[in-house]
Amino acid sequence: MKGKSATLDVSGLPPGAFGYRSLMWWGTMGMILIESTVFGLSIAAYFYFRSRSLTWPPSNVVPPALRWGTLNTFVLLASAIPNELAKRAAERIDLRATRLWLVVCLAFGVAFNVVRGMEFTALNTMWTTDAYGSIVWLLLGLHTTHIITDVLDTAVLTVLMFVGPVEELRFVDVSENSLYWYFVVFAWLPVYGVIYWAPRLM
Amino acid sequence: MRDPKPDHELPPALDGPDLDAMLARTWADPRGFGGWFAHVDHKSIGRRYITTAFIFFLLGGLLAAVMRLQLARPDNHIVGPDLYNEIFTTHGTTMMFLFAVPMMQALGIYLVPLMVGARAIAFPRLVAFSYWLYLAGGIFLFVSFLLNAGPDTGWFAYAPLTELAYTPTKRADVWAQLITFTEVSGLAVAVSIITTAFKMRAPGMSLNRVPIFVWAQVVISFMVIFAMPTIALASTALILDRLVNTHFFDPTRSGDALLWQHLFWFFGHPEVYIIFIPATGLVATIVTTFSRRPMFGYLPIVLSLVSTAFLGFGLWVHHMFATGLPELGESFFTAASIMIAIPTGTQIFCWIATLWSGRVTIATPLQWVLGFFVIFIIGGMTGVMVASVPLDSQLHDTFFIVAHLHYVLIGGAVFPLFGAFYYYFPKITGRMLDPRLGSLSFWLFFTGFNLTFFPMHVLGLWGMPRRIYTYSAATGWGTLNLVASLGAVLLAAGVITFIVDAIVGLRAGAPATDNPWNAGTLEWATSSPPPAFNFAHPPTVRGRDPLWDNHPDQPVVVGLRSDVRDVLVTHVLDAEPDHRLEFPEPSPWPFWTAIATTGLFIWSIFTPWGVVYGAIPVFIAMVGWFWPKRPGETGTQAWPIRHRTLPKPHEAPGAVAAR
Numbered sequence: 045m046k047g048k049s050a051t052l053d054v055s056g057l058p059p060g061a062f063g064y065r066s067l068m069w070w071g072t073m074g075m076i077l078i079e080s081t082v083f084g085l086s087i088a089a090y091f092y093f094r095s096r097s098l099t100w101p102p103s104n105v106v107p108p109a110l111r112w113g114t115l116n117t118f119v120l121l122a123s124a125i126p127n128e129l130a131k132r133a134a135e136r137i138d139l140r141a142t143r144l145w146l147v148v149c150l151a152f153g154v155a156f157n158v159v160r161g162m163e164f165t166a167l168n169t170m171w172t173t174d175a176y177g178s179i180v181w182l183l184l185g186l187h188t189t190h191i192i193t194d195v196l197d198t199a200v201l202t203v204l205m206f207v208g209p210v211e212e213l214r215f216v217d218v219s220e221n222s223l224y225w226y227f228v229v230f231a232w233l234p235v236y237g238v239i240y241w242a243p244r245l246m
Numbered sequence: 247m248r249d250p251k252p253d254h255e256l257p258p259a260l261d262g263p264d265l266d267a268m269l270a271r272t273w274a275d276p277r278g279f280g281g282w283f284a285h286v287d288h289k290s291i292g293r294r295y296i297t298t299a300f301i302f303f304l305l306g307g308l309l310a311a312v313m314r315l316q317l318a319r320p321d322n323h324i325v326g327p328d329l330y331n332e333i334f335t336t337h338g339t340t341m342m343f344l345f346a347v348p349m350m351q352a353l354g355i356y357l358v359p360l361m362v363g364a365r366a367i368a369f370p371r372l373v374a375f376s377y378w379l380y381l382a383g384g385i386f387l388f389v390s391f392l393l394n395a396g397p398d399t400g401w402f403a404y405a406p407l408t409e410l411a412y413t414p415t416k417r418a419d420v421w422a423q424l425i426t427f428t429e430v431s432g433l434a435v436a437v438s439i440i441t442t443a444f445k446m447r448a449p450g451m452s453l454n455r456v457p458i459f460v461w462a463q464v465v466i467s468f469m470v471i472f473a474m475p476t477i478a479l480a481s482t483a484l485i486l487d488r489l490v491n492t493h494f495f496d497p498t499r500s501g502d503a504l505l506w507q508h509l510f511w512f513f514g515h516p517e518v519y520i521i522f523i524p525a526t527g528l529v530a531t532i533v534t535t536f537s538r539r540p541m542f543g544y545l546p547i548v549l550s551l552v553s554t555a556f557l558g559f560g561l562w563v564h565h566m567f568a569t570g571l572p573e574l575g576e577s578f579f580t581a582a583s584i585m586i587a588i589p590t591g592t593q594i595f596c597w598i599a600t601l602w603s604g605r606v607t608i609a610t611p612l613q614w615v616l617g618f619f620v621i622f623i624i625g626g627m628t629g630v631m632v633a634s635v636p637l638d639s640q641l642h643d644t645f646f647i648v649a650h651l652h653y654v655l656i657g658g659a660v661f662p663l664f665g666a667f668y669y670y671f672p673k674i675t676g677r678m679l680d681p682r683l684g685s686l687s688f689w690l691f692f693t694g695f696n697l698t699f700f701p702m703h704v705l706g707l708w709g710m711p712r713r714i715y716t717y718s719a720a721t722g723w724g725t726l727n728l729v730a731s732l733g734a735v736l737l738a739a740g741v742i743t744f745i746v747d748a749i750v751g752l753r754a755g756a757p758a759t760d761n762p763w764n765a766g767t768l769e770w771a772t773s774s775p776p777p778a779f780n781f782a783h784p785p786t787v788r789g790r791d792p793l794w795d796n797h798p799d800q801p802v803v804v805g806l807r808s809d810v811r812d813v814l815v816t817h818v819l820d821a822e823p824d825h826r827l828e829f830p831e832p833s834p835w836p837f838w839t840a841i842a843t844t845g846l847f848i849w850s851i852f853t854p855w856g857v858v859y860g861a862i863p864v865f866i867a868m869v870g871w872f873w874p875k876r877p878g879e880t881g882t883q884a885w886p887i888r889h890r891t892l893p894k895p896h897e898a899p900g901a902v903a904a905r
Binding site (some may be wrong): 050051052053054055056057058059060061062063064065066067070071074075077078079081082085086089092093096097102103135136137171172173174175176177178179181182196200204209211212213214215216 | 368369372433436437440441444445446449471472474475476478479483486487490491492493494496499500501502505508509512783786799800801802803804805806814815817818823824825826827828865869872873874875891892893894895
C-alpha cells in the first residue's frame with residue numbers, strides 16, 4: 045500500500061459538483077425518502093380509517109370546501125417555475141439571477157402559506173370531532189410543516205446569497221434546495237387528492 | 247481544463263511525516279472542555295456512541311437483574327406490580343431503542359468510512375447532532391424512570407392502554423417522546439451512512455467489492471429510512487391523542503386501536519432486522535478473517551441481506567395473529583414469515599462453507615461467532631414455530647415468546663457484537679485484549695445465557711404469561727424460574743469479565759499492530775488507533791479484500807489538499823474519482839441544535855405550544871450550524887466567484903492523472 049511510485053493524482057478534479065454527483069443531493073434525497081414515507085403512511089392511515097367506517101366521511105360531515113385548496117394547488121405548481129429558474133441560475137453560478145429567482149420563490153412561498161391558512165378554515169371538520177377529522181388535520185398539518193420549513197430554509201439561503209460569504213458550494217446548496225422545493229410541491233398533489241377528492245369520489 | 251488555481255489552493259507538496267503532521271493539524275478536533283462538544287471526527291463520535299450504548303446495555307441489564315430477582319421464587323414482593331411494569335418497559339425500551347439499534351449504527355459510524363477508505367463520514371455535523379440527541383433521549387428516559395415517570399405499558403406501548411383514559415400520567419408520553427429522540431437520531435445516521443458508502447468509496451471499490459459489513463450497514467440504513475418514520479408517525483399520533491384530543495386510536499370516535507399495532511409492527515418487525523443484519527455483517531467479517539480466505543458466496547450473501555430487508559417489511563402481521571385478523575391475511579403472513587428463513591439459511595450455509603474450506607484459527611472473536619451460530623439457530627427454529635398461527639395463538643404473550651426473542655436478539659446480535667468488541671478493540675484503542683479472559687467471558691456468558699433463557703421456553707409451554715410481577719407456588723413454575731435467575735448471575739459474570747478485560751486492556755494491554763488479525767479490509771490499512779484523517783494517502787483497491795489481493799504497487803490517491811479537510815468523492819457504481827470536496831470544520835452548533843430540539847420534545851409533552859415556541863431556538867441553532875464562516879476566520883478559504891463553474895450530472899469529470 046505504501047508504494048511511492050504508483051499514485052492516482054486527483055488534484056485536477058473540481059471542488060464540487062451538481063446533482064446526483066454531489067453529497068448534498070444524496071442527503072436531500074434521504075430526507076425526501078423519509079418524508080415521503082411519512083406522507084405515504086398518513087395516507088394509508090386515512091384509507092385504513094375509511095375501510096373501518098360504514099360512511100365516509102363519517103357522521104354526515106361535509107367534505108372540505110374546494111376553493112382554497114384548489115387555488116393553493118395552482119400557487120404551489122406555479123412556484124415550480126421560479127424554482128426551476130433559481131436552480132438553473134445556480135448551476136450557471138450566476139449570482140444575480142440566483143438571488144432574483146430565490147426572492148421570487150420566497151414570494152410564492154409566502155403566498156401559499158397564506159392560502160394554507162385559509163384552507164384550515166374550510167375543512168368543515170375539527171381534529172377533535174372524530175378520527176376522520178384527526179387524520180385530515182394531520183395530513184394538512186404535515187404538509188403545512190413542510191411548506192413552513194421549506195420557506196424558512198429558502199429564506200436563510202437567500203439571505204446568505206445576499207450577505208455572503210458566497211462560494212461555489214453555496215450554489216450546490218441552492219440547486220439541492222430546489223430539489224426539496226419540488227418535493228414539497230409534488231407531495232401536495234396526493235395530499236390534495238386525498239383531503240379534497242377522496243371524500244367526494246370514493 | 248480549469249483556471250489556474252490561486253496559490254492558496256495548491257496542495258502543498260508534502261509527504262511522509264510532514265504530510266502526516268499537516269493533516270493531523272487540519273483534521274484535529276478541538277481540545278478542551280468547550281472543544282469536546284464540537285467534535286465531528288466519525289471515530290470520536292463513534293467511540294462515544296459505542297460507549298454510551300454499552301452503558302445503556304448495562305442499565306438495561308440491571309433492570310433485567312431486578313426482574314430475575316423478583317421472579318426467582320413464587321410470591322415474591324421485592325418490587326410491586328406498578329414498579330415491575332415500569333421496569334420491564336424501561337428494560338425493553340432501553341435494549342431496543344438505546345442499545346441495540348444505536349450500537350449497530352455506532353459501529354457503522356466508526357467503521358464504514360474506514361472500510362471504504364474515506365477520510366471522513368458524510369455529513370459529520372449531522373452525525374454529531376445525532377449523537378447528542380440520542381444521549382439526551384436516553385438521559386430523558388432514565389431521569390423520568392427515577393422520577394417515577396418511567397413508561398409502564400410495555401416496549402410496544404399498545405393503544406388503547408396508552409391512551410389518556412387508561413394512562414392518565416405522563417408515563418406514556420415519556421415513551422412516545424423517547425421514540426422521537428431515537429428515531430430522529432437513527433434517521434440522521436442512516437442518511438450519512440448511505441451517502442458515505444455510495445459516494446466516498448476508495449477508487450476501484452466498485453459495488454461488487456464493497457465489504458459485506460458495509461453492505462449490511464447500507465441495507466439497514468434503507469430499512470431505517472422506511473421503518474422509523476412509521477413509529478415516529480405513530481408516536482406523534484399517540485401524543486396528539488393524549489394532548490389535543492384527536493381520536494386516532496379511540497374506537498368511540500371512529501378511531502382504531504389496531505391501527506397502533508399495524509403501525510408499530512410495520513416498524514417493529516423491520517427493527518429486528520435492523521439489529522440483526524449488521525450483526526450478520528460482523529459475522530461475515532470475522533468468519534472471513536479467521537478462515538483466511540475470501541467469503542464463500544459473496545453475491546448470495548449480499549442478495550440475502552437485501553431480500554431479508556424486503557421480506558422484513560412483509561411480516562409485521564405475524565405479531566398480531568392473536569388479534570383475529572382475516573384467515574387469508576394470516577396465511578399470507580405465515581408464508582412470508584417462513585420464507586424469510588431462506589435468505590437467512592443461505593447466509594448461514596455460506597459462512598459454514600467459508601469456515602469449512604478455510605484455515606480456521608479459533609481466536610476470541612470467532613468463539614463468540616460460533617456461539618452465535620448455536621443460539622441463533624435455536625432462536626430461528628422457535629421463530630418458525632411461532633410463525634404458525636395455531637401455535638402462536640397458544641403461545642402468544644407467554645414466556646415462550648420471551649425466550650424466543652432473547653435467543654434471536656441476544657444470539658443474533660449480542661454474541662456477534664461481543665465478537666466485534668474483541669475483534670475491533672485493537673483497532674479502536676490500539677491495545678490487545680487478553681484472550682484467556684475473553685474465553686472465560688464467552689463461556690460464562692454462553693452458559694449463563696442458556697441457563698437463563700432456555701427454561702423460559704418450557705415455562706411458556708406450561709402457560710406462564712410474560713409481564714406478570716409474581717406467581718403463586720401452586721403453579722409449579724418456581725424451580726425453572728430459580729434456574730433462570732441463577733443463569734442470569736452467570737450471564738452477568740460474563741459481562742463483568744468482559745468489562746474487566748476491557749479496563750485491563752486499556753491500561754496494560756499489549757500494543758496492537760496495524761493489522762493484528764491479518765485481515766483483508768481497509769480499516770486495517772491504517773494505524774491502530776487510526777489518525778484523525780484516517781489515511782494520509784487514501785487507498786485504491788482492486789478486489790474484495792484489498793489487503794490480501796492488492797497489487798504490491800497498488801496506486802494511492804495523491805493531490806488532496808492537506809491544509810483543509812479535503813475528501814475524495816467518487817461515483818456510485820464503480821467508485822471512479824469524481825470531485826474533491828471540502829468538509830466542514832468542527833462546530834458546537836450540532837450540540838446546541840440537539841439541546842434546542844430536546845427542549846422542544848420535552849416541552850411538547852406538556853403543551854402543544856411547546857412545538858411552536860420550542861421551534862424558535864431550534865431554528866436559531868440550525869442557522870448557526872449552516873451559516874458558513876467568513877474566509878480567513880478558521881483558515882478555510884472561500885473560492886472567490888469569478889468565472890468558475892462546477893460540473894453538472896452529465897458533464898465529464900475533471901482530469902485524473904494516474905502515474
